[in-house]
Amino acid sequence: MKHLLFLSGAVLTSALTSQAAMRIVYSENFNDFSITSKTNGVHALGGASAAVTYREFFSSTGLVNDTGSTLNFTSDGVANRTRGAGVWLDTREWSPGTVTVTFDISGFVAATGVDSGSFLQTYTASGVDDTNAVGVDIHGSFNGGVVLSGTATSSTLGDSTAITADGTSLTHTFTYAGEEEIGLFIVHQAVNGDPGGTSAAFSLDNLVVVAETIPLPVQPNIVLFYVDDLGQQDIQLNELDNLCPYDTPNITKLASQAMNFTSGYSPAPSCSPSRAAINNGQHPAKTRFTHVSLDDVDDGKSSQLLIAPYLELQIDRNLLTSAEALAANGYATGHSGKWHQGLNAANYGFQTVNEDRGAHRGMSPDRLDPDAFASDTNASYPLTTERYFPYSAEFPDGIRYPVDEVTDSAIAFMDANKDGPFFLNLCHWMVHWPVLTRNEDLLKYYCTKFGVIYDSDLRDSMGDVKDWTTPGQTNPYFGAMVTTVDWSLGRIVDYLETTDDPRNPGKKLIETTYIFFTSDNGGAEQHGQEVISDNAPFKYGKTNPEEGGVRVPFVVSGPGILADSEVHEMVNQLDLFPTFLTLTDTTIDAADYDELSGLDIAPVLYGEATQVLDALDKPRDFLFWHFPHYSHMKSSLRSGDYKILKSFETGVYELYRLYDGLDANGDPVRLDIEEANDLVASTDPEDVTALAELTAMIEGAFVDYNAELPYLNPDYTGVDPATVAAPDVNTFTGETRLAELTIVSSGPKIVEASVLYRGGPTAGKTDVVTDEFILGMREPATTSVDGYTVSAVIPESITAYCFLLVDENGYMQFTSEVSSPLLVTVPDALAHWPLDEVSGSQAADISGNGHHATVTGAEWTVGVDGGALYFDGGADADADYVVIPVGAVSGINNQISIAMWVYGGTTQPAQDSVFHSRDASDNRIHSILIPWSSGTVVWDAGYDSVADASDRVSKGTDAAIYKGVWNHWVFTKDTTEPAGVGSMVIYLNGSVYDTDTGTYPMSGMNTTWLGSGKDATLSFEGLLDEVMLYDVALTGAEVATLYASYTLPSDYQTWLLNYPGLSDVTFEGDPEQDGIATGLEFVLNGTPTESGEVILPQVDATDENFTFTFTRSADAVPFTEQIFQYGASLSGWTDLNITEPRASEVSLGSISGGLQPVTVTIPKSMAVDGKLFGRLKVLSVVD
Missing domain, CATH: 2.60.120.200 (Jelly Rolls)
Structure with a gap:
């Protein structure tokens, strides 16, 4: 059964305040309670003797569960019958040491008799009355305990057992050797043949088990398993209206050993900002990294009222990252898979980096090409030797999977670093577009499952591979992708379960590792005409701040976390950074910690709290998403049951009530998670209050997070130029490197300005940046008091810049780019x-x-x-x-x-x-x-x-x-x-x-x-x-x-061939091996509109004329006009126009490979000293 951490507040508070360092390891409020299998949980007991091993007499006899939340026990009239309730804790993953387990028994009262409603029970040595006792069980035998008395402290275990004076808790301290099970039993026994007694019944309510000083691993490992575009409804875990058709047994298995957060959220509804937020722990709005990094300075279209904020090319390298923090604490840090934050992951604290796409590389020429599928003969994409789930009539022995670099490199990193603590950031490229799989058997499996004929139903009437357009969760390619991710998770967990932990002899790595499973945003429902999946009942999907765009799977497993538990509190991936710090006992500077936007959820994971609390121990009041992009340009905020959205284009709010509190089981009562019933106009007092409160919250969040909102577009149709600031003179002074821009003073003034570095050092995707200032950075510019002058000092490493301006009317614009050689003077060469x-x-x-x-x-x-x-x-x-x-x-x-x-x-x-x-x-x-x-x-x-x-x-x-x-x-x-x-x-x-x-x-x-x-x-x-x-x-x-300062000859690929005097040498310039050995050979393919110049080498005259020969593809579109230029030097050229015949009019002769020769002859009289150069320029083509 699921263990719900929604207990009575009074009981929980009592337990936590009296034991400061305790963790709730089990809880039960007995709502709709029933007898279950012999796993962690509460069990009713029945038997002739309390000395019998409790596993031998599980029974429901005498157990009555009323409609309320009380577990009641009654006598069945049989003499010497024992009745009781017990809790068994599987503690085999605990480390040996001194352990104190505290059981909250404040809910135990006598139901009848002289002590009805009281904790203390009457006890008569002669046995004429019933006996009620609390005992602690080790190894499944009821070895000893204490009678329910506020002063009794006896135990046959040789350890310490005591009940508090007010009878609210029982504490048992003992030396734990490992591989033991601990149980608590509250027992009622009728003795001396008196089945009735004076206390024939008792009840138990809100049982809480709290363990203090449970030994947890020192510096546990952290594995973040991060999936791309996986919606909460794309796995078999949080199924709401319909069962998920995609098979995810490993995710389900992990959840059975973990805590599942049903209200888990990503920081943003798109990829890059969520990843960056996990990386640096700060809200995307705060870092102004709210969408995919583009470094886009294009002006808006005339049809757009608003334009999105500028996005830098990479996240700020000055922000402390979780990888850097953990590395400083002795952790090996490794990234495998998708990064998508501009610069390489090595720039942000990861010591081992692999950004390969693995099995998710594009398939050519299409996703059904037989040669593109993984196979034993495909050297690039081989198959595993082992077989895995799913098993079906078609594949009774299971399916082999394409060898996956992302998974393999992650396992290799863990294996190489298992001698010390490690932090693995495993980020799959799946299940992002393109929707495809290299696993042909898995694709066939899903075709069969979805009633699709492989592969005819995947092609159109012309036999071409078609888009999948059937609505819902029916796409067989996508199903294969989801199950491949699940397979990868299974391999990671299997490695941890089967690998010894060198730091903790006798334990496997799984016992000292926390696994966080989640996704970067809600599911992507459609791409072009392709239907990918369906987030229903949630509204919309990726790139939308509605529930479907930000609700994600969120599962956490590891030592000290209650297995098979479910929590409905709102959590966000922003919480991971501070949680990592707590789990690993890592400290950072207070100033850095104060910058973190998330909250530490370790107390919830450990069972120390049922709510996510801030530094002042106040429950989280809201979560906020900011997405000022695309045509919808919205932000949203959820607080409790309500959610508000704001459209920037219209300024209109939407209000939805997702839930209506909790039911008796502690489950949220679903109301409008579809976000279908806008309550903005509601007159219900609760809705009116919620609208006012959430409006204030979201407007406050814009300010608190320094969120950059969309700007007015100066190029929008009908905008009066007089309402837009007009840049005037842009100057750069080399000696001081001061860039200065003046604004026409008769127009609007500038209220915000930045300088964008448009040229300078880069590191690409593979290297660590050593320069402080690099291409794509955005830095604040200085605006004069009057708002009509903008200036910035340009770093010496920057070779081009422009200004970003926002005027007082809210219009944003970019100035023209200023670039080298003005910015940098190169010293004179020796x-x-x-x-x-x-x-x-x-x-x-x-x-x-x-x-x-x-x-x-x-x-x-x-x-x-x-x-x-x-x-x-x-x-x-x-x-x-x-x-x-x-x-x-x-x-x-x-x-x-x-x-x-x-x-x-x-x-x-x-x-x-x-x-x-x-x-x-x-x-x-x-x-x-x-x-x-x-x-x-x-x-x-x-x-x-x-x-x-x-x-x-x-x-x-x-x-x-x-x-x-x-x-x-x-x-x-x-x-x-x-x-x-x-x-x-x-x-x-x-x-x-x-x-x-x-x-x-x-x-x-x-x-x-x-x-x-x-x-x-x-x-x-x-x-x-x-x-x-x-x-x-x-x-x-x-x-x-x-x-x-140099400009390479721009053309189609130019080939080295036949330098003067080397006609007998074959260079790489002859890719078709056609044997042409005169002039510079190159091939013109496709339909270019214009090319730059291609310079042919000089050729010695052998007869009366110079002959230049080049080749082009026979099937290329014929050119309307070419200009051939010749000259005796490289500084003087003479035009020779050529009208090229169509391919059909040219005899290819003996030339192979579908090439045509084009020959140009220049009279020898044009040469100087017997030398001549030639070059070719293509002007246009025939459509």
């Missing part, structure tokens, strides 16, 4: 080799310092900006390299920056040296390999003669990073800052790629090469362009500005 010479053996230095380099073997071609050099990686007999003069490097010591554009080829997969330098003693001072062996980018810098070693930064990466694509690499080293450790940083395309420390000096650089190592070893294969050398360590902002 040497700059643009490699634009076209021919010859000299690479000119254009820095003005005259450090011209010498070219050997490398061939001139076209690069990022003008020319470039091609290095063949040792493909021919002659080595390719460039020698940098000693004068360019000899003065470098403590600081250096090396910048270059690199396009790696694929003929040589590794050992590609792009920069190498040695001193006069042949000691290596620098070595940059992109890549070294095993695909590792390596930079060795500096040399220490004592250690005979260099400082090193290295990072393994995918070949796609450095092969077949232009990338801008910058390598900086400063041996003096930070003091004592120095720094080395590798930048890739303007952002930090990897970092390390480094103090070894770089003095004495002598012989230095580009494109090769010492003595032409480790030869590079590919192109180098725009090589720069600095005797300072560039900052991140300077690197970003340098990168932004």
Whole structure:
């Protein structure tokens, strides 16, 4: 049976106030009580002797349960008959030690006799009267106890048993050795053949069992099992009107060992804000992180009256997170699965991070493709060897599941960290869109269950996979997703149940681990035409602040938590952070704790309280949701039985009464959880009072949480421009980095302003951010007293910004973006080799310092900006390299920056040296390999003669990073800052790629090469362009500005093929292997509207004309016009218009792969010194 923690307030208060450190471990108010199985609970006893093991005489004889809440016992007229009530506690999960168990027996009174209505009973030694006693049971035998007397303290157990003087409680203290069961029995026995006696009946009411100093695990583990878009009605646990058709046996099993909160809520009706709120413990409205992180500065549409607040790209890294707090207390912290909070989880205190999608990756070309399902032959998605639920006629032995990275990495983290406490944040990508499953057998199972024919009913009349449009909980794909999540939970629990806890010998990890199972928001009911599920009877779903959008499963298991219990108190995932702190005995600064928006629910979990209380021991008064997004733009608040919603577009309130108090069993009386009957206009006094109180609450919440409300849209049709603030002059002063914006003083003034960082360092999804200020951040700007000037100091690392303005009339707007090179000035280079010479053996230095380099073997071609050099990686007999003069490097010591554009080829997969330098003693001072062996980018810098070693930064990466694509690499080293450790940083395309420390000096650089190592070893294969050398360590902002100063040739993918003189070499530029070996080959696919320029390399004249040949897909839409340009240099071009024939008009000849050749011929007379360049630009296409 469910154990309901809704007891009589007087009884509970009495128990708790008299025993300060107690936990309720069992409670029963006897409403609709009945005899149950031999589990934790109350049992009636009957038998010839109280000495008999109580498990041997369970009986309902003499037990009467009236319609009220009193458990009554009467004599059946048999002599020497024992009658009683007992509570058995399964304490086998308790740790050994001294235990005090207190039983509240204030409800025990005599029903008849001289002591009717009194706790104390008359006891006559001669036995002419009945005997009533309270006893404590160990190991199932009624070994001893005390007669019901306020002063009796006897016990045959050798421990301490006592009843309080006023007869309200019995306390038993004993040494607990483990693996024992404890019982309390209140016994009435008729003796000496007198079945009637003078106290022939007694009753028991509101029995509360409280345990003090129950040993709990020290630093228990925490597992947060977080599901995406799982509604409360999507599992077989909180079923209301209809049974849930999705099989979730593991969730149900967990709930049977846990506490289930039927009024569990997410902090927000959408993904990111809920996750962030759990992470930092603060309400989404308070952190202004109320929806999916977008960094969206688009203006509103003309049809929108309101526009949503701006959302930052990531959550504030300065907010303390639960992972950081637990890590400081010695916890290993690990995240597996979906993060969705902008930056990688490693930026927020997680030491082990895996954000793979697991089995929920998209399926191509569709969700019924046979090759996309998991199988024994699918290397990317294999199946488990074990079989699991469900079992059916079609699958009597169960079903195998796709191996899931999210689950496996979570188990691997626990296993690697089980020697110490751990915090696992397991966040599934399921059951979020796309609705699909790689488990074909499970999909077939649900098709059979739902009466769907696999797979014909899943396709339309043309045989294409169709959207599922049948209403309700009928989607077989979604059912498979839900059960897959349940399977994952089962694997996590199974690992914990079967794995020994090294810190607690004799125990399994499950005995020292708390599991929190919940979801980020209510269920998503529909996506486009696809019907996903149904939250009924709750209203709406995800992205709505009604019940269907925020009501979620909420189950907690672990040591000290009453199994199979149900609580109807409102709880929110905001409560997890403070609860984690209590469960793990973790402390944080008081200032940080005061910022937490949730409440500690540990007292409820332990049974110490039946209500969620705040710091002043006052019950929670409301929960609040703020969602100023999409067209509905609403906020809501629930207090007690009532819920209020506010629409920002209309300003109208809605009021609903979800429940009408509690029934006799302590269950909420359902009234309008459908939110169908708006009571705003009700004249009922209760409703009128509720409307006034909740209106004040929600308006107060906007203020208390500093909630950002929707703004008026200045682009809305009909808005008078005179009512909107008008930005005037936007200036930036480089010396002070002060950005200043003036507003036209004849119009509205500015009341709130922020500066948005639109360019600067980023870390993507994999790295930890080291910069204080990064792309996507929002910082407060200063508004002048008169409201007509806005200013902000822009950090040096930021390369672009704009202002967000809110004027006095409530209109929000964004200013134009100000970007580099205005914001950052890059220092002058010590040497700059643009490699634009076209021919010859000299690479000119254009820095003005005259450090011209010498070219050997490398061939001139076209690069990022003008020319470039091609290095063949040792493909021919002659080595390719460039020698940098000693004068360019000899003065470098403590600081250096090396910048270059690199396009790696694929003929040589590794050992590609792009920069190498040695001193006069042949000691290596620098070595940059992109890549070294095993695909590792390596930079060795500096040399220490004592250690005979260099400082090193290295990072393994995918070949796609450095092969077949232009990338801008910058390598900086400063041996003096930070003091004592120095720094080395590798930048890739303007952002930090990897970092390390480094103090070894770089003095004495002598012989230095580009494109090769010492003595032409480790030869590079590919192109180098725009090589720069600095005797300072560039900052991140300077690197970003340098990168932004270049514009890569924008086109469809460009292929390296047939550099001059290399017609016998096959490059990756020939993906179709069609053998074309003239000019630069590339393939044009699809229907582009316009492309940028694609530069073809120069070609030597062999006959009377130059011939440039490229290829395009035969089935691509023909182009209306192309412009081919040719020139003898990269600075002067002549147009040659081409009208391309349609595919059907071109003979493909012997070309394979569905490609057509397009050939352009230029007269030889156009060349200079026998050299000519060509480039192509596509202008438009035929629809």
